[in-house]
Amino acid sequence: MARKSATGRIGIADVALKAGVSHATVSRVMNGNFTVDPEIAARVREAAVELKYQPNPVGRSLALGKTDTIGIVVPDLANPTFQAILRGLSRAAAEDGYRVLIADSFEVPSEEAILAGEARRRCDGLVLCAPRMTDAELEEIAPSLHPLVLINRTTAAAGVPSLVVDYGQGVQDLAEHLAGLGHTRLAFLAGPAGSASNRLRLEGLEAFRNRHPQVEVSMLDGGSDFDTGHEAVDAVLDSGATGILAFNDLVAMGLMSGLHERGVSVPGDISITGFDDIPFARYTTPTLTTAAVPISELGGQAWHQLRALIRKEDLETADTRYQPRLEIRASSGPSPADLAP
Amino acid sequence: MARKSATGRIGIADVALKAGVSHATVSRVMNGNFTVDPEIAARVREAAVELKYQPNPVGRSLALGKTDTIGIVVPDLANPTFQAILRGLSRAAAEDGYRVLIADSFEVPSEEAILAGEARRRCDGLVLCAPRMTDAELEEIAPSLHPLVLINRTTAAAGVPSLVVDYGQGVQDLAEHLAGLGHTRLAFLAGPAGSASNRLRLEGLEAFRNRHPQVEVSMLDGGSDFDTGHEAVDAVLDSGATGILAFNDLVAMGLMSGLHERGVSVPGDISITGFDDIPFARYTTPTLTTAAVPISELGGQAWHQLRALIRKEDLETADTRYQPRLEIRASSGPSPADLAP
DNA sequence: TTGAAAGCGCTAACAT
């Protein structure tokens, strides 16, 4: 009978018994150790196949001190940006035989540290995606999370590579684009308060203001999803701005939908820009002007950085900076003030 | 010094040493066993905190025979449907202290069985999402994957609960809706060939045809993403149909975008329906008529079924069938033939 | 080339 082990599953001992060898030999064969006599190896393999034996990964993990698994902590799995990062990460890691364990903090900053620690202990490394926790907290826990890679966040802690998108530059490019179209009253529909990428956008806008003192840039509270944009219609109309920089594509889409309901023409009356260039952006009506971010590439890069750390190839912990690319489509046009004198 | 164990990390032995007790006692304290003297327990806890000790999950898993992790295999992580299922699953599992390990088969059916087996071995249970493998193969591997829950697929194998969306009924409801608006020439923009959910839609349309012999329903080849819809514009126009049933919302959006570029009015000239009711559906222009599927609820339910199996509460392995809900929005309207006599 | 034995970090039965 096959079921010898306590768990009821077939273990290395069953194969050893069937092949008439020790478990050490079975282990050697399973791991491709060539010091085993070919004849015996064949017998072992045969027994393994017959019993449909597959090594227990938990046992291996304990013995080897590695799990072939990495973790990722995201603030919100419903956000297309994080979904794309996850996909890129999962794809790249899979090519090296690693699996991904996910942890969603549901935008609760206080949960992040716990989730991160827990995930890290089960894995060989961790990707922390746009964490909402404070700099101090991040810096404090970073060492215990090593190997660790950050996305859209940096830290003073040593040995933690960061992949950050230059949202500041991106938003400046968008603002320049609108200014170039004659818009002199812009409004920024901000993102979540704790978001570091929102801070970068604000810094970028500050730089823009300094270069263009004649352009008014008002700030409107917001968020990161459709509803935020949809609910911001009144605030946007009240602001009197003709060029709206939405926090991201989702917000822009919600806003466009709301303006459409009010009979406001885009870009006839108001020009709108998004951020991210999610796949949907080229299918909205009108198609959305935005700043394209190579999101899923970011996930792939995160794995490559993490892999280097896991393999202790950490020769270079240089941070990587991604430049968004301006994607001009139909949602932005000349300022109506320019058209109707 | 704290670092005693071979791995360099702090282990139970370090805490035992520091608190002057055996590791068994430390284990008892960490697991809330009340047979420990309160004073000693406090001393142990203190030592644990000072050393920042956290039990190694791999060690626990091996000893307990459980990992507090479940796996999910999806055909394509880029698909919003699977993303939503993943999110619902992850959320529900997290509430019970379980984590989710993901495996993406990238639409390669031959990979599924391997990925599934591998994932299952690392986890306490598995969710197989719309597997593309054959019925025979699924039935063969199902027993070795137990506890197993299927989504949008059924199997003859015993003890495997299925959660399936009634795509057949949904597409019939949509077709009835269009017929009720006076459309007599419909076209179905089909999905991926191997997809079981596409087969269900085709069956539903067959039933519809039998009930409405006077309505013409032509079949157009397609796929499951934006581009499919966008590229289908010519085929759609050539078909002469005034009511288009797109495979899903993505295809519908791509199609609407393409028709918009051609100056075709929706729903003035052509009515369009999607399927799924992804969040974007209510923000398209015009808003999309579709059949709403409670996708992320599906993920939650999958966890509840799986949890019952893990806990061996498998009293009822009844399959669950979800009825899509017709969501009538602005992309469908009266047949132009009815309007212009 | 192979087997015996130790050990990965933990839990739990057993003994005290």
Added chain:
DNA sequence: ATGTTAGCGCTTTCAA
């Protein structure tokens, strides 16, 4: 109430 001991399933020295 606590310590000792024996696993969980595997890899890997160390002997032979």
